[in-house]
Amino acid sequence: MLDAIAIKGKTITGDALLTQRQLAEYLVVKRKAHYHFTVKGNQPKLLEDLTLFFQERGEPEVVTVDLDHGRIETRKIWTSTELNSYLNFPWVGQAFAIERERINKTTGITSKETAYGVTSCSPKQANAEKVLETNRNHWCIENSCHYIIDWNFDEDRSRIRTGHGPENISRLRRFAVGLIKSKGVYSVAQKIRQLAMNPRSVLDYLKMTKNSMAITAAAG
Numbered sequence: 001m002l003d004a005i006a007i008k009g010k011t012i013t014g015d016a017l018l019t020q021r022q023l024a025e026y027l028v029v030k031r032k033a034h035y036h037f038t039v040k041g042n043q044p045k046l047l048e049d050l051t052l053f054f055q056e057r058g059e060p061e062v063v064t065v066d067l068d069h070g071r072i073e074t075r076k077i078w079t080s081t082e083l084n085s086y087l088n089f090p091w092v093g094q095a096f097a098i099e100r101e102r103i104n105k106t107t108g109i110t111s112k113e114t115a116y117g118v119t120s121c122s123p124k125q126a127n128a129e130k131v132l133e134t135n136r137n138h139w140c141i142e143n144s145c146h147y148i149i150d151w152n153f154d155e156d157r158s159r160i161r162t163g164h165g166p167e168n169i170s171r172l173r174r175f176a177v178g179l180i181k182s183k184g185v186y187s188v189a190q191k192i193r194q195l196a197m198n199p200r201s202v203l204d205y206l207k208m209t210k211n212s213m214a215i216t217a218a219a220g
Contacts, residue, residue: 002026007033011121013138016040017167019118021090028091028120035091036119036134046089050116053083054097061128072103077132081123093122096131179206 002012011034012027019037027033039047060076067073076099084092096119101112119131126134160169177188183205185191195202 002031007031009033011036011119011126011134013134014038015138016042019043019046024090024120034093034120034125036121036131036138037117038135039116039118043089046087046118047116049083049087050095050097050118053080053095054078054114054116057097060099062132064132070105072105074101075099075132075136076101077128077135079123079128079131087118089118091120092118093120093125094118094131096128096135098132098135 007027008031013036014023016038019039019042024035024037027035039050041047057078060078062077064075065072066075077096079094079096081094083095087095096117098115098117099112100115101110103110115135117135119126119134121131160166180188180191183191191205195205
């Protein structure tokens with residue numbers, strides 16, 4: 001999909017599933033873009049190295065506080081270039097650790113988590129504040145998409161669990177939502193209901209046939 005998009009000079013974000021050496025090489029070498037990847041258990045050695053390095057992280061470089069959605073959320077970030085030549089991952093410009101602490105305003109319950117990641121951007125290309133902003137923007141988009149998918153496809157209760165089935169069907173659902181959003185619709189849920197169980201209307205909506213009917217403004 002990225003082959004069809006102009007991404008030169010852009011930073012492509014990805015969750016742990018996409019933290020892959022081949023994708024990093026593709027983005028930096030072939031497409032002249034940057035990556036910003038989250039590191040989790042599917043890259044165990046990389047995660048172990050980052051966890052150990054940031055174990056004693058001292059004072060954070062940047063701290064932000066948000067008071068939205070009925071909670072107080074504090075984010076702290078630490079970055080470093082000291083692991084660039086050590087980590088077994090291509091084109092690392094810096095590594096980072098982000099600590100998120102959330103306090104529910106109603107219950108007072110506190111939760112805390114630390115996320116680790118790598119980016120091909122050097123500190124000159126993206127300082128700690130920019131890295132934190134990029135990370136936050138990624139999860140804002142991801143959470144919004146997940147809400148739409150769970151609400152309209154009931155994904156959290158899906159019984160598809162065998163092999164690569166869950167991953168593949170999740171990608172198809174996200175592709176469908178992205179395709180609908182690309183048309184500038186006001187409500188993804190409403191458009192899904194309009195197109196459901198009607199292949200002809202889907203073809204017309206996407207203008208995939210030579211005799212596709214014109215889409216009126218009222219149809220969205």
